[in-house]
Amino acid sequence: MADLSQIANVVISLDTASIAKASFGIPLAVSPTTAFSERVRKYSSYNAAQQDGLDPQTLKALSAVFSQTPRPNQAWVGRRNAVLVNLTVTIPSIVAGNIFTFNVNGTDITYTAASGDDAEDVYTGLNTALTAQSVIAALFTATASADGLSLTIKSPDTATVIKPVTNLGISSSGSDDGLAADLNAIQQEDSGWYGFALVERGDDLISAAAAWAETQTKLFFACSDTAGIWASGDTDIASQLQELQYLRTSLIAHKAAATEYPEMAWMGRCFTIAPGGETWALKTLSAITPSKFSDTEQSYVFQKNANAYEKYAENTFLINKGKVASGEWIDVVRFRDWLVDNIQKNMASLMIRQKKVPYTNGGIALIVNNLNGSLIQGQQAGGIAPDERDSDGNTVPGFKITYPNAADMSADIKATRTLYIEFVALLAGAIQLVEINGSLTYSYEG
Numbered sequence: 001m002a003d004l005s006q007i008a009n010v011v012i013s014l015d016t017a018s019i020a021k022a023s024f025g026i027p028l029a030v031s032p033t034t035a036f037s038e039r040v041r042k043y044s045s046y047n048a049a050q051q052d053g054l055d056p057q058t059l060k061a062l063s064a065v066f067s068q069t070p071r072p073n074q075a076w077v078g079r080r081n082a083v084l085v086n087l088t089v090t091i092p093s094i095v096a097g098n099i100f101t102f103n104v105n106g107t108d109i110t111y112t113a114a115s116g117d118d119a120e121d122v123y124t125g126l127n128t129a130l131t132a133q134s135v136i137a138a139l140f141t142a143t144a145s146a147d148g149l150s151l152t153i154k155s156p157d158t159a160t161v162i163k164p165v166t167n168l169g170i171s172s173s174g175s176d177d178g179l180a181a182d183l184n185a186i187q188q189e190d191s192g193w194y195g196f197a198l199v200e201r202g203d204d205l206i207s208a209a210a211a212w213a214e215t216q217t218k219l220f221f222a223c224s225d226t227a228g229i230w231a232s233g234d235t236d237i238a239s240q241l242q243e244l245q246y247l248r249t250s251l252i253a254h255k256a257a258a259t260e261y262p263e264m265a266w267m268g269r270c271f272t273i274a275p276g277g278e279t280w281a282l283k284t285l286s287a288i289t290p291s292k293f294s295d296t297e298q299s300y301v302f303q304k305n306a307n308a309y310e311k312y313a314e315n316t317f318l319i320n321k322g323k324v325a326s327g328e329w330i331d332v333v334r335f336r337d338w339l340v341d342n343i344q345k346n347m348a349s350l351m352i353r354q355k356k357v358p359y360t361n362g363g364i365a366l367i368v369n370n371l372n373g374s375l376i377q378g379q380q381a382g383g384i385a386p387d388e389r390d391s392d393g394n395t396v397p398g399f400k401i402t403y404p405n406a407a408d409m410s411a412d413i414k415a416t417r418t419l420y421i422e423f424v425a426l427l428a429g430a431i432q433l434v435e436i437n438g439s440l441t442y443s444y445e446g
Helices: 046-050 056-066 119-132 179-189 203-213 237-243 262-270 295-303 330-353 361-381 411-416
Strands: 027-031 040-043 075-079 082-089 099-104 107-112 140-145 148-153 162-166 168-174 195-198 219-224 249-253 308-313 316-320 399-402 422-425
Touching: 027 056, 027 179, 027 262, 040 046, 046 056, 056 075, 056 168, 056 262, 075 179, 082 119, 082 162, 099 119, 099 168, 107 119, 119 140, 119 148, 162 168, 179 203, 195 203, 195 262, 203 219, 203 237, 203 249, 219 237, 219 262, 219 330, 237 249, 249 262, 249 308, 295 308, 330 361, 361 399, 361 422
Parallel strands: 027 075, 027 195, 195 219, 219 249
Antiparallel strands: 040 075, 082 148, 082 168, 099 107, 099 162, 140 148, 308 316, 399 422
C-alpha cells in the first residue's frame, strides 16, 4: 500500500522543553517528631495529620495553617532528629485493667495497670516491658519518674519511629546544636517548600534557624514570647536579628507563643496569594489570640522590625507590620525570590529549546524578548509597577532593559559566549497607611 508521506511528508518536533518553577506557597513545620522516618511528610488537611500519630505540638502548628480562610492546599512537616522523647498518661484517673501502649519501630510496648497503680507505676511498668524487648531497649536510655517515661535516643541520626497507641501522649525535642544539619537533610530530601517555622520554642533555636535561612532561598518565620522584645533593651532576640540585618527571618512577638503558632497561621493565610500580589500586613489570623501590648510596648516591637498580632477595633484583629528583621517588607523579599526563579527558568527553557542562540543581534533579541516576557509576568503578578504617566504626561516604564549591539562586542567577550544584560524595574509597592487631612466648613468660599 502506498504511503501518504510520498505526497506530504510531515515531521513535527516538540520544542516544548521547560523547567518546573519553584513553589512559593508551601509552609513547612520543622518538628522533632517521631511519627515517621522520612525527612518530609506532606499533608493536605488537618484530619490527615491527626490520623498520622503526630505529637500535640506539631498538630497545633498544622492546625494553625489549616484554620485559615483561605488556606493553602498543603502543609508539610520536616522531621529533625529527636534526641529525647517523653511519654505521659493521658487519662484523668487510672484503674485496674487500663492498658497503656506505645509502639517502637513496629513493636508494641504494653503495660496493664494493677489495682492501686498511679502514673509513676505505669511508667515503671512500661520501662520494665521495654527492657524485656532487648533489641528495642538497646535504642534508648530509659528513665521512669513521676513526670513520665523518658527515652533518650542513643543514635539520633538513625530514625526511630515512636508512637503512642493507647492512653499515652508524647512529646519530643531535638538537639540545640543539630538544627542546621537537620534543615540541610530536610531540604536535601525535598526542597519544594518555601517558608518554614519551628515547632519547638526557644530563642537559641531561632538564632540557629535564622542563620541557616540567610544562606538559602527560603523564608523563616519565628515566634517568641521573650518580654525583652517589647521593652527598651537591645539584647533580646528581635534586636539581635535586627542588628544582623537578616533578610530572610520574620519574627512575631506573641505573648501566647508557648501554646500557639501565629507564624504558621500567617504563612497559611498569605501563601494562598501569589508572590507580588500580597502584603503581609493587615491580615486576620483565625484561631490565634491577639497579644495585648501597650502603645509603648508596641512601639518597641515595631522599632525592632518585629511583628505583632493585636486588636485594632471591636472584632478587628490584625497582624502588623509585615517586615523581616532587616526592615524590608516580606512581600518584596518573596517577590524577588519568585522573579529570580521565573527569569532563570524561562531563560534556561529558551536556551534548551533552541538548537543555537547565535551571538548576533537576532540572537540577542531572542534573549531580550524572553527577559521582557518574564518582567511582564512580574507586572501581571503585581510586583513590578505598570507603565504609568507622570504629571507632565511622560510615560514612566515599569522596567527598562539595557543590552548591547552584537557588532559592538569585542572578540574576547564573544569568545566567552557570555551575554551581559541589565534591567531596572520599579517595585509596585503597597499602601498600608493612609493619612487624610480634611476640614468641615459652611462654605467653600472665604
